[in-house]
Amino acid sequence: MTITETAPATGTTGTEAPAEGEFGDLANVVGTGDGARVGRMFLGGSFIGLVAALAVGLLLDIERTTVDSISLLDADVLTQMVSAHRIGLVVLFAIPALLGLAMVVVPLQVGATTLAFGRAANLAFWTWALGGALWIAGYLVGGGPGGSDLKGTDLWLLATIVVIAALLLATVCVVTTVLGLRTTGMTLRRTPLFSFSMLVAGSVWLLTFPVAIGSLLVIYIDHRYGQALFGANEAILPQLSWLVSQPQIYVIAIPVLGIIADVIPVFAGARQRMQGAVQVAIGLFGALAIGSWAQLGALRDDPMAIADDPLFVAMGVLAILPVLMVLALSGETMRGGLRPAAPVIGALTAGLVLVAATAAGAVHVVEPLDLMGTTWALGHLHLVVGSVIVAVFAGTWFWAPKVYGRLLVDGPGKLVPAVVALGSLLAGAAMLAAGALDQPDAPEVATARDGVEALNLAGAAGVALVLLGVLAGVAALFQGRRSSEDVPNDPWGGHTLEWATASPPVRGNFPEAPVVTDERPLFTETAQEDASA
Secondary structure: OOOOOOOOOOOOHHHHHHOOOOOOHHHHHOOOOOHHHHHHHHHHHHHHHHHHHHHHHHHEEEEEEOOOOOOOOOOOHHHHHHHHHHHHHHHHHHHHHHHHHHHHHHHHOOOOOOOOOOOHHHHHHHHHHHHHHHHHHHHHOOOOOOOOOHHHHHHHHHHHHHHHHHHHHHHHHHHHHHOOOOOOOOHHHOOOOOHHHHHHHHHHHHHHHHHHHHHHHHHHHHHHHOOOOOOOOOHHHHHHHHHHHHOOOHHHHHHHHHHHHHHHHHHHOOOOOOOOHHHHHHHHHHHHHHOOHHHHHHOOOOOHHHOOOOOOOHHHOOOHHHHHHHHHHHHHHHHHHHOOOOOHHHHHHHHHHHHHHHHHHHHHHHHOOOOEEEEEEHHHHHHHHHHHHHHHHHHHHHHHHHHHOOOOOHHHHHHHHHHHHHHHHHHHHHHHHHHHHOEEEOOOOOOOOHHHHHHHHHHHHHHHHHHHHHHHHHHHHHHHHHHOOOOOOOOOOOOOOHHHHOOOOOOOOOOOOOOOOOHHHHHHHHHHHHOOO
């Protein structure tokens, strides 16, 4: 058997799934092996992390509005807040949110009865939640990069290792589900595109983030026992900056392409006839996002010299191509029109923001422009994370019948992505322009060039707009979950297997193990029924 051609058996059918619930709700939450429940917990926790990280980023951007002095925050905490904002967006929001959505959707898409290693996924969530709490506590006691408390910094380093390790364990559960639990007839070539994008993203996460754990261990040993190799606390963030810089930052955007490619054809009412080409584009984007090698730049005498590395430049310039390819192939399905529902508006908006992000990344690596070390990098981060936020909301609205058993209100589902995208584009463009005016990527370093303060004010307004949109989106999710209306199995006219089961799914997902003969089984079935009628 090869994983690329033959799908293994999915195990028991829905009627044979193990029972839960006999020990009460608390036991179900703490000890559950239900991947869907764990996924919802990851989603909920990630929104809390997102709000916290955005709030810190807003404070930093407000601080930048007065470039000739430090007026709002203590200079000693600025480096801590920079790391909390940037690293927090990745490990407290982007990756756990995408994993949470995948834990619900991926088993349904591949026809599996359950998520692989469900109790390991539950362990991953609680480890991530505990690690995240300790991670925040490290900052509160004066630790973290640039912190003044040595023990607090040790705590932060260990907590970061715990958080990343937990996310990697959860990633193993999702990747194994795609590789090992696909239903009969579902080859990788026929795997739905969101599930395929999670396979690519998960593989890249498993390849690159262990490097971060290794770096953190070395930094911890050095910091704990002498500070001989890297020096003081201020030197920690440069050693980890590759995690939130290109090309590595693109690893959080790989599933964005999968969400776009799965959502648009459904609302266009057309088959994606170039499935293989879309998969190639997603795989190429994943390859171009591998950035763990770039940490070597921090060890050079001049870390900015990485801009002279041909591989760094090539990866930065080429990253936009697979994004455009996915959007073009998805747009091809729209020739017959498009139903303007909330999920597709969000998917298209996420694609627009991601194109802007990859375009900014391509410009960033052009060495003659001398943008390295400026706030251009921060603007690029705003755009990449903005595309992920919009895509997560789009995916949540699309798969809400499977995630929550509810159909969310369409109006907020259209408004929230628009507000978040507008804020991301405003914040990103402002920091890009400030970077072009040579504003250093460090809030404690002043620059007095004309126009920079106005751009920083615009950037703060953009982050505030993103935060407002996120809060509105979370409120709409809570309101939608309280609805008591019955939800049809397939409210959108979906193309893939998740729409062949109940909303919310029955225990075991499917009464009988499905068999597929192509990549869009429900679309094919509907087309055949229409033809026979």
